[in-house]
Amino acid sequence: AQSVAQPEDQVNVAEGNPLTVKCTYSVSGNPYLFWYVQYPNRGLQFLLKYITGDNLVKGSYGFEAEFNKSQTSFHLKKPSALVSDSALYFCAVRVYRDDKIIFGKGTRLHILP
Amino acid sequence: DARVTQTPRHKVTEMGQEVTMRCQPILGHNTVFWYRQTMMQGLELLAYFRNRAPLDDSGMPKDRFSAEMPDATLATLKIQPSEPRDSAVYFCASGFSGRTSYEQYFGPGTRLTVT
Numbered sequence: 001a002q003s004v005a006q007p008e009d010q011v012n013v014a015e016g017n018p019l020t021v022k023c024t025y026s027v028s029g030n031p032y033l034f035w036y037v038q039y040p041n042r043g044l045q046f047l048l049k050y051i052t053g054d055n056l057v058k059g060s061y062g063f064e065a066e067f068n069k070s071q072t073s074f075h076l077k078k079p080s081a082l083v084s085d086s087a088l089y090f091c092a093v094r095v096y097r098d099d100k101i102i103f104g105k106g107t108r109l110h111i112l113p
Numbered sequence: 114d115a116r117v118t119q120t121p122r123h124k125v126t127e128m129g130q131e132v133t134m135r136c137q138p139i140l141g142h143n144t145v146f147w148y149r150q151t152m153m154q155g156l157e158l159l160a161y162f163r164n165r166a167p168l169d170d171s172g173m174p175k176d177r178f179s180a181e182m183p184d185a186t187l188a189t190l191k192i193q194p195s196e197p198r199d200s201a202v203y204f205c206a207s208g209f210s211g212r213t214s215y216e217q218y219f220g221p222g223t224r225l226t227v228t
Binding site for chain 1: 117144146155156158161163168169204206208210213215216217218219220221222
């Protein structure tokens, strides 16, 4: 069965510091992995995806994610955090041979000025 | 800039009333998903369609919820009768089912309050 785990409910980072939001997954078949961001009172916004190819995937707003097959992880990263990055972040995995994707519970990211 | 649109953005209704939420997917997308988001349960998949055909509605309370796609530009989610526990934000998302394109694009949501 497919599943995705975000072990941290909340992450606090000082502005200008690098940030990491963690995600681990369990899939059947090749993993299709996604990150989404949700700002207050808004829908989820697609940030980036890993389907195949380079393990480091670049996305919107300077975010990137590193796919690690041996650790079954897909951590979201950014070299220098902005206060405007404060939001709720969701990791997601596609259900094998299906259109559905399963979302993690979300990690709230606070960037401290 | 193609976007998923949802109406209404906010709905306050009394228990027992019918609620209809509408979604216009991005033109050219062939999958549509309905989600519900609450603080307690997080994001729950209620139903989804591919090429307008309903493929999975196992997440919906069958006795009161129904989802349809009368045409490719409109998806609806109906609750009848509504109950206070239905209070949540309901999101529609659309996507394209293909070899490398499974990401979904979300609308702004309908915030439903049932009193």
